Amino acid sequence: MTDILKLQERLREFAQLRDWEQFHSPKNLSMALIVEAGELAEHFQWLTQDESFNLADEKRLAVDEELADIFVYLVRLADQLDIDLSEAVERKIALNEVKYPADMVRGSAKKYNEY
Amino acid sequence: MTDILKLQERLREFAQLRDWEQFHSPKNLSMALIVEAGELAEHFQWLTQDESFNLADEKRLAVDEELADIFVYLVRLADQLDIDLSEAVERKIALNEVKYPADMVRGSAKKYNEY
């Protein structure tokens, strides 16, 4: 996923041009990310699960924007910590394949309902 | 960024093979995402901003995994809502270019310190 690296560069440049890198410590970015995740969750908090699939147009547009905000901070954070997001997600998928073999967890959904 | 679409397909297939799509309503996924964002923030909560740049190896590895978890739920959410993440981020960057012209906000950092 080289495109994520390109996005990373564009967002870094965007911050540099505005002299905003001084605010983008990993600590601050982790706060900004969860703040955006809260704005996302706000759209769903009183909805039923069914309703959450069928958003009104205005709400859908707002959710679209929250997803983008989270993506932006996620990429900025990876950049500031020199973490390769594509590799991280590949490692995680490989880990999950081992942890949750389809044949063993299918149907039972134990992973989700118990702990 | 066609690669995100490929990742989206892989993650959808992963969920389908385990019969986990039933849990992946946008409402639930928005909760899962913020829960992971909380686990990320936990690593930084007592650090100074300087310290947050220089993580110990073990912590760095854990942060790497949290970023992947957030990315996974972000992509799953976009998939379940039929939102194109790449387009969403392009729209957002274009919007931010207009909202925060570099010449006007540089240095002052007003965007960040006031509201």
Added chain:
Amino acid sequence: MTDILKLQERLREFAQLRDWEQFHSPKNLSMALIVEAGELAEHFQWLTQDESFNLADEKRLAVDEELADIFVYLVRLADQLDIDLSEAVERKIALNEVKYPADMVRGSAKKYNEY
């Protein structure tokens, strides 16, 4: 609610005795609070709304502890910012009485389902 003030004093003393006040800036405490809120939400993320009323004993105990953690950080934050939590909640209730008159919002639930 004078008891909250007593709790506030006990928690302050607890932090002072351990020389932990240096970590308890409002910024850090706001992070710690949302991290605990994430741990709370984790217990509910894959449950249906009905299931969320009837927790297994072990989960109930864990939720009990998360509520306490959130309460602790809420009270510490109020203390560090010199905010009277009891007065704040009184102001908020009075505000909500005006904003959402029972006769006008009852049943329609508009406040919750639209925006």
Added chain:
Amino acid sequence: MTDILKLQERLREFAQLRDWEQFHSPKNLSMALIVEAGELAEHFQWLTQDESFNLADEKRLAVDEELADIFVYLVRLADQLDIDLSEAVERKIALNEVKYPADMVRGSAKKYNEY
């Protein structure tokens, strides 16, 4: 802390009068609480730790309101789960006294900086 029980009753009545109890499942309330925690964190995300102690009047007022919102949802959640918040916090303090004896953790702050 009997006063918290009184507050609990008032907030329950407030919800009942508006027919809002239908929305107040523990799952939904845990989302509402973290959404408010996000709004709280937003006020601190770009501040230094020192700045976070000295809020401008307008910001201070907004923070005051966020603390109240979190408190309200915390109390509603305890009520819906039949958890006694005062007892929960007492148990937690007793637990922390054992886990972090002042003589052993003082100064070192290990609890906060490592894991």
